[in-house]
Amino acid sequence: MSVVSFIFWVLLASVFYSYIGYGLVALLLGKARRLPKQKEPSPIPPVTLVIAAYNEGKILAQKLENTAALQYPTDRLTVLVVDDGSDDNSVAILQQYPGIRLIQHLERRGKIAALNTAMEQVQTPIVVFSDANSLLNPESIAMLVRHFSDEHIGAVAGEKKIAHTSGMGDAEGWYWKYESYMKKLDASLYTVLGATGELFALRTHLFQPISEDVILDDLMLSLQVSLQGYAIAYEPGAYALESPSNTLADEERRKVRIATGAYQSLRKLSMNSMLKKPVLAFQFFSRRWLRWVLCPFAIVLLLVLNIVLAVYSEHAVYDYLLLAQALFYGAALIGWLLIRQNRSFIITTIPFYFLFMNFCMLKGLQHFWWDKQNVLWSKAERQ
Secondary structure, eight states, X not given: OHHHHHHHHHHHHHHHIIIIIHHHHHHXXXXXXXXXXXXXXXXXXXXXXXXXXXXXXXXXXXXXXXXXXXXXXXXXXXXXXXXXXXXXXXXXXXXXXXXXEEEEESSOOOHHHHHHHHHTTOOSSEEEEXXXXXXEOTTHHHHHHGGGGSXXXXXXXXXXXXXXXXXXXXXHHHHHHHHHHHHHHHHHHSOOSSOOTTEEEEEGGGOOOOOTTOSOHHHHHHHHHHHTTOEEEEEEEEEEEEOOBSSHHHXXXXXXXXXXXXXXXXXXXXXXXXXXXXXXXXXXXXXXXXXXXXXXXXXXXXXXXXXXXXXXXXXXXXXXXXXXXXXXHHHHHHHHHHHHTTOOOHHHHHHHHHHHHHHHHHHHHHHHHTTOOOSSOOOOOBO
């Protein structure tokens, strides 16, 4: 049983480290690092806000009104919208706003293609990417831009918030609170890994055209910056508010697509380039590789091995751990039943969403292995 118990403890330690332990390490090491204070830029730099849209007619008017309310000098802000072959009323709505620059793809090519097209037209030193279905707080652009007073900062990640209007909203919201805190710790240690596409600022000269088959544009953009020797800062004062998925099935489709893109990025990533930057490699291994490659399988194996050890080992600790796992899965089951009714309870929602994310990772691996996912995904319905 010694081999079985060794594997069990290694897997348990790996899962703990990936979700909690790394955060503690980053917290301790980050406190020893002195970050430069942000300065108000002088003069105020011109910025281009890029929005890629496909069939967002339901929210486009609200998005453009929200953009008009941003507290950034209008003569310093260019709004560039790329319509990626929409077949709803998106173009008609966009044409009602003469203050924006509109680029049209005659057919749908995907978000990466839209961003590549937009960047060919950007002439400002800073570009901010935002999704069409997310709303920004008025100070967001100004809060992002001030980080560029530090020449070592190549990009700035904003915060993603979910409107807590339902059980699904609570589930997504708790997850993003955790992710936002981890991004803060990442930035305090060295750099944010994987800024969210809902709100992401970039030094324009660092952008490199991305292959149009890439699924996770925000992750690849983030890695581009880091591999060029620049850090990505985190700014919680700039946030994008998004509605939650309409149903659990919609959220599953979205998570599976993200998981598929995660495995695709591992295949595309040059590990030689990553290993030349030890701190970045350490962060990527801790925050991404373990969570994507090891943890989904480890969680399944931990239950199986725990049952074996509880039956055949004389150590009572395995009985207690099996009881803890049973309670965890029981809470997750209740969380699943509540979510199906669009309700939530924190004690059960968090265990459910944790297992749900790892289930989606396994399903995403299957999609990646069988090449079932492309950039022209079926959009998840949102509330």
